[in-house]
Amino acid sequence: MAKRILEPNTTLYPVAVVLVTTGGDKPNVFTCNRIASVSAEPPRLAIAVRPNRYSHALLRASREFVVNLPTPAQQTLSDFVGVVTGREEDKIATAKLKLEPATKIKTPLLADCPVNIECSVERAIELDSHTLFIGLVQAVHAEENLLDANGDVDVARAHGLVYACGTVRERPTAKINTDDLRRMMKGE
Ligand SMILES: Cc1cc2nc3c(=O)[nH]c(=O)nc-3n(C[C@H](O)[C@H](O)[C@H](O)COP(=O)(O)O)c2cc1C
Numbered sequence: 001m002a003k004r005i006l007e008p009n010t011t012l013y014p015v016a017v018v019l020v021t022t023g024g025d026k027p028n029v030f031t032c033n034r035i036a037s038v039s040a041e042p043p044r045l046a047i048a049v050r051p052n053r054y055s056h057a058l059l060r061a062s063r064e065f066v067v068n069l070p071t072p073a074q075q076t077l078s079d080f081v082g083v084v085t086g087r088e089e090d091k092i093a094t095a096k097l098k099l100e101p102a103t104k105i106k107t108p109l110l111a112d113c114p115v116n117i118e119c120s121v122e123r124a125i126e127l128d129s130h131t132l133f134i135g136l137v138q139a140v141h142a143e144e145n146l147l148d149a150n151g152d153v154d155v156a157r158a159h160g161l162v163y164a165c166g167t168v169r170e171r172p173t174a175k176i177n178t179d180d181l182r183r184m185m186k187g188e
């Protein structure tokens with residue numbers, strides 16, 4: 001098969017899409033697909049965030065975040081918190097998200113996500129369009145039914161990935177109307 005040379009981008013497959021809470025005791029949530037596992041001993045996750053996001057300021061100030069893994073049933077939620085900014089709206093209130101206290105940091109977990117990973121920001125690296133926040137993993141919460149025989153999390157067991165294969169762009173896969181999303185979140 002002939003190949004085409006495309007403009008440089010970050011095409012990968014699959015792409016994880018996660019919901020990141022940050023901000024300590026005044027939390028906000030946003031959707032993030034620029035996330036990577038970057039070390040094992042100790043475990044670190046890195047997220048890349050544009051400076052104009054409200055979460056960027058919260059990450060700088062609180063120096064902590066939680067990576068919450070959404071289920072396919074949470075796609076509308078992932079769209080909503082990925083297009084609306086916490087600077088203008090309390091997304092946690094609109095979406096009636098249940099929060100749970102973390103064990104090692106102040107930023108709460110999203111109770112309805114089956115896996116939550118508490119991280120403290122170790123360093124931040126400027127990468128032109130984004131800041132890469134390197135997070136030291138402090139604790140992992142996982143629903144018991146997701147654990148395999150080795151005690152490791154196997155997300156595919158119960159839920160699979162939100163957005164199926166993910167997206168290389170920082171936006172929902174479908175063309176989406178923000179007001180419709182808000183109405184769905186409010187259950188209207
Ligand atoms: C699927 C998806 C993936 C996204 N990934 C990122 C990302 O990796 N980094 C980023 O800065 N924004 C990303 N965004 C955009 C933010 O989630 C969006 O701008 C959000 O409204 C920011 O919220 P905040 O201003 O409350 O922080 C993504 C959005 C979607 C829908």
